[in-house]
Amino acid sequence: MTTNLIDIQNSDVIMATSNMAENHPVGFQWVMKAKERGAKLIHVDPRFTRTSAAADIHAPLRSGTNIVFFGGMINYAIQNNLFFKDYVVHYTNAAFLIDPAFKTPTDLDGLFTGWDESKKSYDRSSWKYQLDAEGNPKRDNSLKDPQTVFQLLKRHYSRYTLDMVERVCGIPKARFEEISKLFCGNSGPDKTGTITYALNLTQHTNGVENIRALAMLQLLLGNIGRPGGGIVALRGHANVQGATDLELLYHELPGYLPMPLRDAHPDLKTYLEKETPKGGFWTNRPKFMVSLLKAFYGDAATKENEFGYQWLPKRASADAYSHQHMFVDMFHGKLKGFLADGQNPAVGGPNAKLARAAMGKLEWMVVADIFLTETAEFWKAPGTKPSDVKTEVFFLPMAPAAEKDGSLTNTMRLIQWHDAAVKPPGDCTSDADFFCRLAIRLQKLYAGSKKERDKGFLAANFKYGEKAEHPDIVEVLKEVNGVATEEIKDKDGKVVYKKGQPLNTFAHLTDDGKTNSGCWIYTGAIVEDKDGKIVNRTASRKPATKEDYLGHGWGFAWPANRRIIYNRASADLAGRPWSEKKKLIWWDHEAPGNEPDKKGKWVGMDVPDFNPFLDPAAKNGDKPFIMRADLVGAFFGPLNDGPFPEHYEPMESPTKNLLSKRQTNPVAKVWDVAEGKNPLAPVGSPDYPYVITTYRLTEHHLSGVMSRYLPMLAELHHSHFAELSHELAKELGIQNGEKVTVMSPRGKVHVTAMVTNRFKPFKIDGKTVHQIGVPWHWGFNGVPELPGSKGDITNDLSATVGDPNVYIQETKAFLCNVKKGVV
Amino acid sequence: MSLLQSSHWPFLIDVYFFLGGLAGGAFVIATVAGLVGSRLYRDVVRAGYYVALLALIPCPLILIVDLGVPGRFLNMMKTFNPQSPMSMGSWALAVFGLCVGLAALFTLIEDLQRKNLSNQKLIVGVIGGVFGFFVAAYPGVLLGATARPLWTNGHALGALFLAVGASTAAAAIALILTLAGRAAGEGATAIRRMTVLALLIQALSIVVFIVAVQGAGSAASDRALALLLSGPFKMTFWVGAIIVGTVVPLLLGLADLKRPSLALSAVTALLVLVGGFLVKYVVMAAGQA
Amino acid sequence: MARTLAMFTDTSLCIGCRACQVACKQWNELGPEVPDWTGSYQNHTHFTDKTFRLVRFFEAPGAAPNGDLAWLLMSDVCKHCADAGCLNACPTGAIYRTEHGTVNINQDVCNGCRYCVSACPFGVVSFNEQTGTATKCTFCNDRIHNGLGPACAKACPTESIQFGFRDDLVVKAQKRVETLKGMGFKEAQLYGADSKGFLGGLNAFFLLLGKPETYGLPVNPKLPQKNIFVDSLLSIGSAVLVGVGALMAFRSRGDGKEG
Ligand SMILES: Nc1nc2c(c(=O)[nH]1)N[C@H]1C(S)=C(S)[C@@H](COP(=O)(O)OP(=O)(O)OC[C@H]3O[C@@H](n4cnc5c(=O)[nH]c(N)nc54)[C@H](O)[C@@H]3O)O[C@H]1N2
Ligand SMILES: Nc1nc2c(c(=O)[nH]1)N[C@H]1C(S)=C(S)[C@@H](COP(=O)(O)OP(=O)(O)OC[C@H]3O[C@@H](n4cnc5c(=O)[nH]c(N)nc54)[C@H](O)[C@@H]3O)O[C@H]1N2
Ligand code: SF4
Ligand code: SF4
Ligand code: SF4
Ligand code: SF4
Ligand code: SF4
Ligand SMILES: [Mo]
Numbered sequence A: 001m002t003t004n005l006i007d008i009q010n011s012d013v014i015m016a017t018s019n020m021a022e023n024h025p026v027g028f029q030w031v032m033k034a035k036e037r038g039a040k041l042i043h044v045d046p047r048f049t050r051t052s053a054a055a056d057i058h059a060p061l062r063s064g065t066n067i068v069f070f071g072g073m074i075n076y077a078i079q080n081n082l083f084f085k086d087y088v089v090h091y092t093n094a095a096f097l098i099d100p101a102f103k104t105p106t107d108l109d110g111l112f113t114g115w116d117e118s119k120k121s122y123d124r125s126s127w128k129y130q131l132d133a134e135g136n137p138k139r140d141n142s143l144k145d146p147q148t149v150f151q152l153l154k155r156h157y158s159r160y161t162l163d164m165v166e167r168v169c170g171i172p173k174a175r176f177e178e179i180s181k182l183f184c185g186n187s188g189p190d191k192t193g194t195i196t197y198a199l200n201l202t203q204h205t206n207g208v209e210n211i212r213a214l215a216m217l218q219l220l221l222g223n224i225g226r227p228g229g230g231i232v233a234l235r236g237h238a239n240v241q242g243a244t245d246l247e248l249l250y251h252e253l254p255g256y257l258p259m260p261l262r263d264a265h266p267d268l269k270t271y272l273e274k275e276t277p278k279g280g281f282w283t284n285r286p287k288f289m290v291s292l293l294k295a296f297y298g299d300a301a302t303k304e305n306e307f308g309y310q311w312l313p314k315r316a317s318a319d320a321y322s323h324q325h326m327f328v329d330m331f332h333g334k335l336k337g338f339l340a341d342g343q344n345p346a347v348g349g350p351n352a353k354l355a356r357a358a359m360g361k362l363e364w365m366v367v368a369d370i371f372l373t374e375t376a377e378f379w380k381a382p383g384t385k386p387s388d389v390k391t392e393v394f395f396l397p398m399a400p401a402a403e404k405d406g407s408l409t410n411t412m413r414l415i416q417w418h419d420a421a422v423k424p425p426g427d428c429t430s431d432a433d434f435f436c437r438l439a440i441r442l443q444k445l446y447a448g449s450k451k452e453r454d455k456g457f458l459a460a461n462f463k464y465g466e467k468a469e470h471p472d473i474v475e476v477l478k479e480v481n482g483v484a485t486e487e488i489k490d491k492d493g494k495v496v497y498k499k500g501q502p503l504n505t506f507a508h509l510t511d512d513g514k515t516n517s518g519c520w521i522y523t524g525a526i527v528e529d530k531d532g533k534i535v536n537r538t539a540s541r542k543p544a545t546k547e548d549y550l551g552h553g554w555g556f557a558w559p560a561n562r563r564i565i566y567n568r569a570s571a572d573l574a575g576r577p578w579s580e581k582k583k584l585i586w587w588d589h590e591a592p593g594n595e596p597d598k599k600g601k602w603v604g605m606d607v608p609d610f611n612p613f614l615d616p617a618a619k620n621g622d623k624p625f626i627m628r629a630d631l632v633g634a635f636f637g638p639l640n641d642g643p644f645p646e647h648y649e650p651m652e653s654p655t656k657n658l659l660s661k662r663q664t665n666p667v668a669k670v671w672d673v674a675e676g677k678n679p680l681a682p683v684g685s686p687d688y689p690y691v692i693t694t695y696r697l698t699e700h701h702l703s704g705v706m707s708r709y710l711p712m713l714a715e716l717h718h719s720h721f722a723e724l725s726h727e728l729a730k731e732l733g734i735q736n737g738e739k740v741t742v743m744s745p746r747g748k749v750h751v752t753a754m755v756t757n758r759f760k761p762f763k764i765d766g767k768t769v770h771q772i773g774v775p776w777h778w779g780f781n782g783v784p785e786l787p788g789s790k791g792d793i794t795n796d797l798s799a800t801v802g803d804p805n806v807y808i809q810e811t812k813a814f815l816c817n818v819k820k821g822v823v
Numbered sequence B: 001m002s003l004l005q006s007s008h009w010p011f012l013i014d015v016y017f018f019l020g021g022l023a024g025g026a027f028v029i030a031t032v033a034g035l036v037g038s039r040l041y042r043d044v045v046r047a048g049y050y051v052a053l054l055a056l057i058p059c060p061l062i063l064i065v066d067l068g069v070p071g072r073f074l075n076m077m078k079t080f081n082p083q084s085p086m087s088m089g090s091w092a093l094a095v096f097g098l099c100v101g102l103a104a105l106f107t108l109i110e111d112l113q114r115k116n117l118s119n120q121k122l123i124v125g126v127i128g129g130v131f132g133f134f135v136a137a138y139p140g141v142l143l144g145a146t147a148r149p150l151w152t153n154g155h156a157l158g159a160l161f162l163a164v165g166a167s168t169a170a171a172a173i174a175l176i177l178t179l180a181g182r183a184a185g186e187g188a189t190a191i192r193r194m195t196v197l198a199l200l201i202q203a204l205s206i207v208v209f210i211v212a213v214q215g216a217g218s219a220a221s222d223r224a225l226a227l228l229l230s231g232p233f234k235m236t237f238w239v240g241a242i243i244v245g246t247v248v249p250l251l252l253g254l255a256d257l258k259r260p261s262l263a264l265s266a267v268t269a270l271l272v273l274v275g276g277f278l279v280k281y282v283v284m285a286a287g288q289a
Numbered sequence C: 001m002a003r004t005l006a007m008f009t010d011t012s013l014c015i016g017c018r019a020c021q022v023a024c025k026q027w028n029e030l031g032p033e034v035p036d037w038t039g040s041y042q043n044h045t046h047f048t049d050k051t052f053r054l055v056r057f058f059e060a061p062g063a064a065p066n067g068d069l070a071w072l073l074m075s076d077v078c079k080h081c082a083d084a085g086c087l088n089a090c091p092t093g094a095i096y097r098t099e100h101g102t103v104n105i106n107q108d109v110c111n112g113c114r115y116c117v118s119a120c121p122f123g124v125v126s127f128n129e130q131t132g133t134a135t136k137c138t139f140c141n142d143r144i145h146n147g148l149g150p151a152c153a154k155a156c157p158t159e160s161i162q163f164g165f166r167d168d169l170v171v172k173a174q175k176r177v178e179t180l181k182g183m184g185f186k187e188a189q190l191y192g193a194d195s196k197g198f199l200g201g202l203n204a205f206f207l208l209l210g211k212p213e214t215y216g217l218p219v220n221p222k223l224p225q226k227n228i229f230v231d232s233l234l235s236i237g238s239a240v241l242v243g244v245g246a247l248m249a250f251r252s253r254g255d256g257k258e259g
Helices: A005-010 A028-036 A050-054 A066-079 A085-091 A149-157 A162-169 A173-185 A207-220 A240-245 A268-275 A281-300 A306-311 A323-331 A352-359 A431-446 A452-459 A473-481 A726-732 B011-037 B042-056 B058-067 B070-078 B085-113 B118-144 B157-179 B186-216 B219-229 B234-258 B262-288 C019-027 C085-089 C115-119 C151-155 C166-182 C224-254
Strands: A013-016 A040-044 A057-059 A193-197 A231-233 A337-341 A364-369 A392-397 A406-409 A414-418 A495-497 A526-528 A534-536 A585-592 A599-604 A690-695 A721-725 A739-743 A748-756 A762-764 A767-769 A771-775 A814-820 C005-010 C054-060 C070-076 C095-097 C103-105 C126-128 C133-135 C161-165 C189-191 C204-208
Touching (some): A005 A028, A013 A173, A050 C070, A162 A762, A193 A207, A207 A231, A431 A452, A473 A526, A473 A534, A726 A748, B011 B085, B011 B262, B011 C224, B042 B118, B042 B157, B085 B118, B118 C224, B186 B234, B186 B262, C005 C070, C070 C204, C085 C115, C085 C224, C166 C189
Parallel strands (some): A013 A040, A337 A364
Antiparallel strands (some): A690 A814, A721 A771, C054 C070, C126 C133
C-alpha cells in the first residue's frame, strides 16, 4: 500500500475494486469517514456486496475483465483531458521516448513485439527507452512525439472504448461513463481519489498486469504520493504484509531482495552487479544484501567467503517453487516430505482435490497449526479411505498470536507489537520456539560435518536471549532491525554505535560487514535512546491527533515510519503543495539545513520519502519515485506479459476475446498435471456455461479453520452456499434455500442456493452471460452441533493455472455449471 | 418474516384459561342463584360452588408446572402491578381461590351438618363473584395487552372469555343436574336458560372480536386474522368454535327450552363445554402462530 | 434519575459486518445456536435467547438514491422503550428500569411466565429454555455501570452504533438525517428518536434509510397495555350482560317462590 488507511478520509472519491467492507471492515471506517465528509464511493465487483451497499454507485463487471475496465478509464481520462498533466510530464515516464522497434497489441493483434511462438515467451529487446548520449532516456515534454510513452499509451488504450467496456465487462456504457467522470473528474491539484484492490485483481492469469493497469490510472490522475490518493493494496492475513516483508516467499529474500538464481547469480559479485540498478534507492542493494547475510551467518560471514553467499540455497529457475508448482511436483512424486506451518491447502489451495491427492503421495507430512485442520486430516476427507493413505502425518499443536510475544505488520506497512496475553496450553509452543528448537537439534545432529554446504547452517544463529529453547522475540526484532556487528565510529573517531547496538536507520547499513539487518526496511523499528535504553517503537501507542493525523506515534511503519510513500509527489516541481487542500510535505526555504550555513528542508505532516535536505531545484530534486532506477512513475513498465497491460480472457471464459485474436494471456502458466488432474473447459463451453467467482465473507476466515471451528462465528452463516441471480434460478427452476450442485471440469460441490437480486446476468457482446458466486470457507470439519459449519470444498472446482509473473492462481474467474438438487 | 415472538404458551395454559373461566362463571352463577333464591336454587348453588372448586384446583398447579420451578410462582405475589393483567390476574386468582374455598367449605358444612350458612355464603359469594368475573375475563384482557396482532387488535377477548366462562359454567352445572337426575327442577330450567343467554353473549363477543381485528387494517392484523378465518386454523374455528361450539348448541338449547329433553340437555351442555374450550384454544393457537 | 443513556444505531453507516452481534454474544456469554435459513446473510429470523443483537438484511430493488438496488442493513436490538410493553407486562417486577433509563430483566426474579415475550412490540424478549427465564439485551448493564460502553457499540468498526446521552445523540441524529437527505436519501428518517412519539421514544433509536415497513418494523407501535382500558370496559360490559342475564334466567320463574 502506498498510503495509509487513515488517509482515505481525505479522498474525494474512492473506487473500491475489492470487497473492502466485508474483508477489511475495520479499515473501511475511513471510507465511511470520507463519505461523511462528502466523498463518493464507487464499487466495482461482479456481485453487489456489503461494499456496494455502502457505495454511491456500483459497477457490476464480469470477472476477469479488469484491464478493459481500467484501460477504458485510462482512455476516458486521456480523451477527455482529465489527466493531471504537470504530474504526468514530470513525475512519470510519459515523456520518455521508446525504441522505434517497439510495437503494441494494437499493431500485432494482441501481442507485443518479440513474441516467440515456439518458446512461448517474449524477446524483450525492443521494450526499452531511447537513450541520449549520456545514457539518459530521451524525452519530449510536450508529449507529442508518437514514440513517447504517452502517445503509445494513448494509442494502446484507444481500443478500450466505452463500447468495448460494455461489450467485454458487461457494464452498461452510461454507467461506466458516469463512473469514469466521477473518478477521473475528482483528480488534479486540489482533488484526489484512491483505489482499493485485493484478490479481485490478483487472482487472475493477468493478476500483476491488472494491478499495473490500476497503478497507471492513478499515475495518470496524479493520485500517488498525495493525501487522499494512492493505491490501497488491501492485504490478507493479519500478518501477510509481514510475511512478504520477511519474505516467506520462494522468489525473494527479506526486504525485497531477489532470491539468487543458480545460473544467473553464481557469486555475490555477479548477483549484486546484475540486481543493483544504476539509479534510485536500490543502488544501496549491496548494503542490504551484505547486512542480511551477516544477519544469517553472523561472524562466519566474512568478506573472504562472500559473506556466506554460497551457503544460500538458490533457485534453479524462476518458474518453479510457487505454491502451485509445489503441489504439482508433490503429486508427481518429486517431493517426499512437507511441513505445513499455519496453512490449510487441503481447503485453501486451488484445485484442492489435486492438493489432497498430492499429500497422499508424500512419505511424511508435518502440520503445525493451532487446530486440527483439514490438511492435518486430509486422509479423513469424504471419499478417502484412510487405510489407502500411506503418508505418515505428524501434528504439532501451536500457539496463536494471543499466546506469544511478537509483532504483526498490517496492510499499511504498520508494525505493531503485542505481548502474550496468556500462556499456551499443554504442549503448544510458538512457531519461533518450534523452529529454533528444531534448528538447534539439527545443528547438534550435523555438528562436526565437514561438508561445505552444511557450514552455513551450522554457522547460523538460532539463539535469541538467554534460553535457547525459548527465543526472546525482542532479540529477534533487534536482528531484523539490524545492529552494529562491531563498534562503529564516525570520521572524527567518535563512537556512533556500540557493538550490538540497534541501528537507527537503514541509511547506516554498510556493505562491509559492520552491520547486520534481517530486513533492511524494518530498520528503525527498535532503537536505543540517549540513555542507552532500548525503545521498541513498534510497541508505541500514541493515537493520531489533529496535528499528526497520520498517527506517527502509533507503531512503526516501514520504511522509516513513513506513512505515505512517494510523498515528494504531493508537492509541485518547486516543492510547493499542489494546493492548500492537498498539502502533505513541502520545501521550507527558511528551515535550517543539514549544515550550519545551509537552509532549506522538506517539512510537513509525514516523514519525507526523500532526502529531506534535497533542494527541489537540485539534480533529481523533483523526482519522487525513488525506488525506481529512473526515479519516475512507470507507465511503460515491462513485465513478463508486456510493458502495458493488455486484456486477455481468463483461462476459462464464456466468450471469445473481443480485443484481439489472442484468447488468453500468451505467457500465462498452465500446468500439465498427470492423470488428467487439471482439465480446463474450452471457450464458451456448453457443459460449463456460467462464470464463477470465489470469495470471502466477513463472518469467516480463509480456509475457515479459524471461524468454522469457533461456534460463535460458525453460527453466522446457515450453511455453505452459492449466490445466483433470480434470472438464472428461474431458468434452472431453483428455489432460494434449495440444495444445488456446482460443478467444474475439476470437481463439484453441493451447496445451498441463495437466490438474490445482488447478482444480475451480464450482457456480453449482446449475449446473456450468467455469473454465480461461491464463498470458499467451507471444509469437511466444523462444529459438530452446527451441521452448517461443515461443507464441500469450493477449491475442488478451481484450476491449477497461474499468472506468468508470480504464479498466483485464477480463482476469481473460471467456468462452472449449476444443477438443481444433489447430483 | 415477522420479527414478533410468541410466548409459546402450551396447551396447558389453554386448559387453565378454560378452567379459570369455568370456575369464575360457576361461582358467579351460584352466587346469583343464591341471591335470587337460595332454597329454590339450592342444587344450582351447590353444584356451582363445587364446580368452581373443582375447576379451580388444577389452576395453580398448571401455572406452577408451566413455570417449571414451583417457588417461582410466588414471585408474582411479591409485586402488584396494575399495568399487568397477569399480575392483577394472579392476585385476583388468589383472592378468588380463597372465596371459592370458603364458599365450597360453607356448602360442605351445610351439606354435612345441615346448617344454614347462607349469609356467610352471600358475603363470600358477592366478593368472590367480582373476582370470579375477573378471573374469567382477565386472560382475554391479558392477551389483548400483547403485541400479537390477533389479540392486540381484538379488544373483545376479555368479554369473550368471560362469556365462554359463563356459558361453559352454565353448561357444566346443567350437565351435573341432568346427570344427577334433577333435570326437571326449576334450577335446571334456569340454568339452561342461562346457557342460552351466555351463548348469545359469546356469539356477540366473537363478532365484535373479528370485526375489531378486521378494522385494525394493518398487514399484520390481516395476516393474523386470515390464519383464523382461512388459514391453518379455519377448521377448528369455523367447525369447532363456531358451528359445534356456538351455533348448534344455541339452536339445541333453544329447542331444549321449548321442549325439554334429557338427551338434548346433555348434548347441548357437552357441546357448549367442548365448543367453549375450542374457542379459547383456537384464539390462543392462532394468536401465537 | 440520571441523564438518560441511549444507543443510536445509524444504519446508513452500517456495513453489516455483525461484529456487534458477535461482541454481544461474547460479552454476555451467550452460546451458539443452529442458525435459520433466511434466504440472505441474516442467520436468525428474529431475536433469540442467545442473540440480543441481530443484524438484519433487506434487499430493496430500486431503493438506492440513484434507483439501483439498495441492500439495507440494520443492526437491531432491544429499543429500551420509554413506555415499555415488556416492563408493564411483567407480573413479577423482574423487568425494571435502570437509573439510566434502560430496561433490564432481573434473572433472579423472573419466573418464566413469558408474558413479556408477547408483550414486546418488537419481538425482542426471548425465552431461555435452559434457565426458564426471559432474556434480552441488557444494555450491557454490567458494562455501563463500570464506565464501559455497550460491547456492541465498542465493536462496531464504523461507529454505526453510538452510545451516549440520549439528548446529545438525538441532536446528532437529526443533523445526520439532514445530511443524508442532502445526499439524495429522500427516505432517511429517525425511528424512535422523538420522545413525544410512539412509546414515549426509544432509548435505542435508529436512523433508517427507508420506511420502517421496509425494515419489517411496526410503523406506529403502540403500548400493548393501552388496550387494557377498552378491553376491560368491554369485559365489564360482558360481565354486566352475564350478570343481568343470570338474574333474568333465575328470576323469571323464581319470583316470590323463595321461602
Ligand atoms: N472477513 C474476512 N476478511 C478477510 C479474509 C477473510 O477470510 N475473511 N481474508 C483476508 C485475505 S487472506 C485476503 S487476501 C483479503 C482478500 O480481500 P478481497 O480481495 O476483498 O477478497 P475476496 O472476497 O476474495 O474478493 C473480493 C471480491 O472480488 C470480486 N471479484 C471477482 N472477480 C472480480 C474481478 O474480476 N474484478 C473485480 N473488481 N472484482 C472481482 C468478488 O466478487 C469479491 O467480492 O481479505 C482479507 N480479509
Ligand atoms: N478459491 C479460492 N481460494 C483461495 C482464495 C480465494 O479467494 N479463492 N484466497 C487465497 C488466499 S488470498 C489465501 S491468503 C489463502 C489462505 O489459505 P491458508 O493460509 O491455507 O488458510 P488459513 O485458513 O488462513 O490457514 C491458516 C492456518 O494457520 C493456523 N494458525 C493461526 N495462527 C497460527 C500460528 O500462530 N501458528 C501456526 N502454526 N498456525 C496458526 C490457522 O489455524 C489455520 O489453520 O487461500 C487462498 N485460496
Ligand atoms: S480481523 Fe483483525 S485484522 Fe481483520 S479487520 Fe478485524 S481487526 Fe482488522
Ligand atoms: S423493545 Fe421490547 S423488550 Fe425492549 S424495552 Fe421495548 S418492549 Fe421491552
Ligand atoms: S417471563 Fe420473567 S421477565 Fe417476562 S414477564 Fe414473566 S416474569 Fe417478567
Ligand atoms: S448493549 Fe450489550 S447486551 Fe445489548 S446488544 Fe449491545 S452488547 Fe448486547
Ligand atoms: S458492528 Fe456496526 S457496522 Fe457492523 S453490523 Fe454491527 S452496526 Fe453494522
Ligand atoms: Mo490472502
